Every structure is written in structure tokens, then in C-alpha cells.
Amino acid sequence: MIGKPQTDAVKWVSIAMGFLLTMLIISVVLAGVLVGFTSLAESMLYASAAIAPLALLLFLALRKTNKATS
Amino acid sequence: MVLSPIFALGIEVGFYVLFAISLYASSKRFGMQTTQLLLVGATIWTIIIENFIVLNGGYDYYAYSTGSFPGYMVWVGVVPLWIILGWFVMTICSYILTDTLLPGRSPLTRSLMTALISLNIDLLLDPVAVATGLWRWTHPSVYLIGVPLTNLIGWFLIVFVFILGFETRIVPQIGKAGLNPNPHGYDWWKMLARFLRLFLILLPAVVIATFVVLVVLIPYNNLNVESFGNVFPAPFSWWS
Numbered sequence: 373m374i375g376k377p378q379t380d381a382v383k384w385v386s387i388a389m390g391f392l393l394t395m396l397i398i399s400v401v402l403a404g405v406l407v408g409f410t411s412l413a414e415s416m417l418y419a420s421a422a423i424a425p426l427a428l429l430l431f432l433a434l435r436k437t438n439k440a441t442s
Numbered sequence: 443m444v445l446s447p448i449f450a451l452g453i454e455v456g457f458y459v460l461f462a463i464s465l466y467a468s469s470k471r472f473g474m475q476t477t478q479l480l481l482v483g484a485t486i487w488t489i490i491i492e493n494f495i496v497l498n499g500g501y502d503y504y505a506y507s508t509g510s511f512p513g514y515m516v517w518v519g520v521v522p523l524w525i526i527l528g529w530f531v532m533t534i535c536s537y538i539l540t541d542t543l544l545p546g547r548s549p550l551t552r553s554l555m556t557a558l559i560s561l562n563i564d565l566l567l568d569p570v571a572v573a574t575g576l577w578r579w580t581h582p583s584v585y586l587i588g589v590p591l592t593n594l595i596g597w598f599l600i601v602f603v604f605i606l607g608f609e610t611r612i613v614p615q616i617g618k619a620g621l622n623p624n625p626h627g628y629d630w631w632k633m634l635a636r637f638l639r640l641f642l643i644l645l646p647a648v649v650i651a652t653f654v655v656l657v658v659l660i661p662y663n664n665l666n667v668e669s670f671g672n673v674f675p676a677p678f679s680w681w682s
Contacts, residue, residue, distance in 0.1 A: 377471060381468070384467035384470060385464070403574045418569075
């Protein structure tokens, strides 16, 4: 059973992960290009693909906790 | 590529903010008592592993160091504090997500999921760190987009073993209620001692597993050996 504390925790985890991913995306832009790629566009494409599973899991967790408490 | 020293300091401060948010999230979900247990356990666990690998030439954190400043503000041995706390951030955020998505599943499944989420975060974190010089890999291995395969396997193993140990050895002792935000009080020091005794068995196992992976991958190294310059000696001077 999901209670309010768990909902709050997932929200704060989402904030933490959002903050981390923003820091990393800014770092990619500052670096210009990641090792093994030839352009910033390619690097950003990789970055987007790499974080997609995490973004999906965060979305599922938020949806689950919101449903449970609404 | 090494950027401005301000960048490295910004990342360090950013991780302290992340740590504060994660600590708050964990206290909301598990309560302060269990959060402190996980924090102290994860900190001791990573201090030992990180320092061991850096001292043995696996990687280093000195790209931003100058003659008078070591590059980052706070260090624990030869590892920046934000790296140690970063492990806690990754582990606890992955564990809370797993706990939400897979409640009541077996410890093996939950540990696997937690380790996979952490590994997913690393798929972006490590290439960024390599591209910006936050840390430098200095051992021979199979490298994918600048990151050794040893790291990806090690990252998975470290989180998997830590959470599996916690779920199988600690949670049954404190009871499922111990994972509630307001658990009935339990003997925190006794649980910590139990956690630390567990490390005595698990740490050598993780080190040996990583060593085996390292040895298996060395023949397939795809980077120039001359680039493996670390201020600390590699074990038995194999590659330094």
C-alpha cells in the first residue's frame, strides 16, 4: 500500500533526478562532444536515449503514487 | 577535456545539494533511523571500495588539481567526498523507485532492479565525467564511449550486492515495519554492527569479482597503454 510519505519521497526523488539530469545535460553542452561521438547533436541524441528508461520509470512511479493517493 | 575549475566546483556543490534532497526523500520514505543506517553503511562501503581502486591505479580524480589546490574542496582519502555521497544518492533514489514500482517482490528482484536503475544513471554520468575530466580512467579494459566495461560491471555489482545484503540480512532483523517512515525503534548500533560484519564477507567478494573481470578484459584492451598514467601504482605494475 502506498501512503503519503511514499508519494512525497517519489516526488523528491524526481526532483533529485531532474536536477542531476539537468546538470549532466548542461555538462554535455559545455564539453561540446562526448568521447566516441563527432558532434554535439550526436552527443545530445545519445544523452536523450541514455536517460529515457530512467525518465520512464520516474513517470511510472509518479503515476502510481498519484493514483494511490488520489 | 578539462574545463574551468569553476565547473568542477559547481558539480561538487551540485552533488551536495543532490545529497540533501536524497537524504530528505529517504527520511520521508524510510524514516531517519533507517536512512541513517543506509547512509552510514553506504558511506563506509564506498569509501573502502573507491579508495582501494584509486590507490591501485584504476582511475583518479586529479584532472582539475593544481599545485596548490586538489581540484575539489573536500576529500576522504584520495576520493572527493561528493563521489562518496554520490553513491548514496544513486543507490537511495534507485532503491526508492524500486520500492515503489516493485513492492513486496523478492530481495533478489528488488536488488536487481535497483542496480539496473543505478546503471542506467551511469550510462550518462560516466561519459559526461570522462568528457569533462571529472575523473580519468587509467587502467586497460574494453572502452565504450570512453568508459571501461569494468566500470559498468563494477557499478552494477556494487549496488546489487549492497542492496541484496541490506534486504536479506538487515530488513528481516528490523522487520518490514523498519522500512516504514516511523518504524518502531530498533537497536541502531546493533544493526550497524550487523551491516559492517556483512561487509567483511561482501567486500572481498566484490573486489575479487572486479579483479577477475579486470583480468579477463585486459587482453581486449582498446586504448593506448601510454595513456594509463596514474599517480598511484597499478598492482604489480602490470600496466603502469
